[in-house]
Amino acid sequence: MPATLDRGVRQALLGAAREAIASRFGVHNEPPRAPLSAPECSGVFVTVRVEGELRGCIGFLRLQAGLVDTLVDAARRAVSEDPRFQPVQEQELDRLCIEITLLGPIERISDPHDFTIGTHGVVLECRHHRGLLLPQVAVEHGWDQTQFLSALCQKTKLPDRAWEWPDAMLSRFEGMKFSEEDEDVESRNNETGAKE
Numbered sequence: 001m002p003a004t005l006d007r008g009v010r011q012a013l014l015g016a017a018r019e020a021i022a023s024r025f026g027v028h029n030e031p032p033r034a035p036l037s038a039p040e041c042s043g044v045f046v047t048v049r050v051e052g053e054l055r056g057c058i059g060f061l062r063l064q065a066g067l068v069d070t071l072v073d074a075a076r077r078a079v080s081e082d083p084r085f086q087p088v089q090e091q092e093l094d095r096l097c098i099e100i101t102l103l104g105p106i107e108r109i110s111d112p113h114d115f116t117i118g119t120h121g122v123v124l125e126c127r128h129h130r131g132l133l134l135p136q137v138a139v140e141h142g143w144d145q146t147q148f149l150s151a152l153c154q155k156t157k158l159p160d161r162a163w164e165w166p167d168a169m170l171s172r173f174e175g176m177k178f179s180e181e182d183e184d185v186e187s188r189n190n191e192t193g194a195k196e
Helices: 007-023 067-078 090-095 135-141 145-155
Strands: 043-050 053-060 096-103 107-109 120-126 129-133 169-179
Touching (some): 007 067, 007 096, 007 169, 043 067, 053 096, 090 096, 120 145, 129 145, 135 145, 135 169
Antiparallel strands (some): 043 053, 043 096, 096 169, 107 169
């Protein structure tokens, strides 16, 4: 992944995600499908928080179509299909903050510790289970590599040390995270009516 992405592209992607979420409640029109791109982006995740509390995180390791179409799909699912949470309600929209993580290429690793905290996310595939944790999760929780891998196993619904099993496959990826809060998006706390 490139170290940076043009601010206009970041804001346009955040805007498309917000429009997609609001459209679930009939607040906005269907989000535009602008031909936005991010070099080397292989997948995308959308995280939604309400007043700092996680309310959903859904994404795709691989782009299903173009970047915007995949982002829109992830945004809609993040507020309604994350099994860990009740769906986001319309009255939460003006308190909701959207975070996007663009994923770089996925690389298989043979050494379970061949990743860097804060730089890499990790995917675990084992015995018909698959799960991942984004790079920022370890930093948010103050985890070291072993704690991160154990948490990944838990998320994948496997025992804490399943990452050590001979048939466990691990991959790493870099991620670029940006959010409405980071970008100081003015519309985040404004009325959710249609924009001009």
